[in-house]
Amino acid sequence: MSDPAPSSPAQTDAAPPGGVSPEELIRIRRRTLWVLSSGQVLGGVAFGATVSLGAVLAAEISGDEAFSGLATAFITLGAAALAVPLAHLAHRRGRRISLTSGMLLALMGVVGVILAAATVSFPLLLLSFALIGAGQAANLQTRFAAADLATDASRGRDLSIVVWATTLGAVLGPNLVGPGEILGATLGMPALTGPYVFTIVAQLAAITLYATALRPDPLLLAQRIANAVAGGAAAIARADRPTAARYAIIAIAGAHGVMVAVMAMTPVHLLHHGATLTVIGLTISLHIAGMFALSPVFGIMADRLGRVPTILVGQALLTASLILAAVGQDSASAVTVALILLGLGWSASTVSGAVLLTESSSEDLRTRRQGRSDLIMNLVAATGAVLAGVVLGRIGYGGLALCALAVVAVVTALSFLGRRPLLARS
Incomplete structure (x- = not known):
């Protein structure tokens, strides 16, 4: 895949802005897209397996099918509530810290769902689903992270590649419900929580990937280059x-x-x-x-x-x-x-x-x-x-x-x- 000619401050024939040459910037951008796309697949697997059983768990633990929709509602509200804090964290500390933090909170939520099922606690279940929303907020943020180092001519393509990667996770995640139930029964987990084993593994893999491979941080590098080119805030x-x-x-x-x-x-x-x-x-x-x-x-x-x-x-x-x-x-x-x-x-x-x-x-x-x-x-x-x-x-x-x-x-x-x-x- 050929890259377009430089068309933004991120690429210039002058002295490398921010200490990064155009060739190195292209390499970093490609690597960043691979990392973000892989993380999006893992996040999609985790989220797909979670949502598939959310409504069923809510109805089972609450004892009333009328409350089944609260699972998705609390995940959505959690994603909304954590979107701005995670964005502020990204601005201060970079995408790597923000995405890792979002997935960590979501992991805590998954563990909370399993505990809620074991203790039959509906309030804990709803709180846990709200934390899982942090993973959804992080998944949404990856599309913006894909555009951090893009040029004007490639920004749409780069962002959409990461969005496309969601397809793989979204399709695979729900299909792990059956095998997950078998695995959960083998491990002695509460009913309907077996698939969350795959969720935990996928989230741990995503956390590790973002923490170790998203270097240099695309947002911090973009900010450094922009400041060097534009001459200040x-x-x-x-x-x-x-x-x-x-x-x-x-x-x-x-x-x-x-x-x-x-x-x-x-x-x-x-x-x-x-x-x-x-x-x-x-x-x-x-x-x-x-x-x-x-x-x-x-x-x-x-x-x-x-x-x-x-x-x-x-x-x-x-x-x-x-x-x-x-x-x-x-x-x-x-x-x-x-x-x-x-x-x-x-x-x-x-x-x-x-x-x-x-x-x-x-x-x-x-x-x-x-x-x-x-x-x-x-x-x-x-x-x-x-x-x-x-x-x-x-x-x-x-x-x-x-x-x-x-x-x-x-x-x-x-x-x-x-x-x-x-x-x-x-």
Whole structure:
């Protein structure tokens, strides 16, 4: 894979900024992408195995199926609550410390889940799921870490490669539930906690990988280079596009909220229309494939066509998905295609939105805004999932899809904000 010609302060023919030559920077960037992608696979395995049994454990330990949704809710809220602290930690200490800390907290959460199952403690279970959310926050942060050393011409591609790696973990994780139960029974673990053995192993491997292999730290190196090229923090702060950054946050949150709201209600809708669990499982699997499998395509599109145009492609895909879901709500095949389009629209919008957010933020504000974006997208997802259930009960699946179109319309209408030019430099 050939690298583009230098197109940012990170690559220059002058004396090596920050003490790193262009050739060495390319080598470091490639190594960083491999480390982050491998960590994302491990994180995906850990998270996939965890989420697969979360709702079942919540219902089993609480004794009430009505509380089954709290598992995902607390993971999402935990990810939201820890997104900003982990982003601040990254700004001060680098990605290596931040990602390692997030995975350590998630590991504590997994151990807590096993203890909660052994002691039948529902409060401990919910607290543990909230800690597991730290792993999700760390997984989200890796996509921004992939862009730390990227050039303007490769930022979308680099970020999307790491997002794509999530596909492997997301597919493998849930498939470890069966073998995990057998292993757990052999080890004498509480019922339904056997798969967490794989989660613990995957998280330990991710922690070790980030702690030992993510050197030099991509964010700290990027900050050092930017300071050397720009001549200090005051000059860097002027290379900022706050309006475009806000639009990026809106686009990411909007796409994520629409995706979660519709996706969360699809199994319920299909079940009520007589679909088998096999059909439901296939639909969700294809949706997940749509979310991650083609992310490199959208990353390259963002680099070549532009960030905002690719976001608009995502909004067009979301629109097609929602209209198809509304019109074909009585057909399992139509809903499946709608879910695939939903995943593709999410991918185009969030990949390009993350790139736009990164390059629209000065070095001193970048990690703060990235953490804020992850916080907002998780809060929007949690709110969307709750409201989606209410809307589904009132006006049905088709009505839910049409309501979600309003969010797409807002993101599309505000797209001109993402094109605002840089603030004047002196």
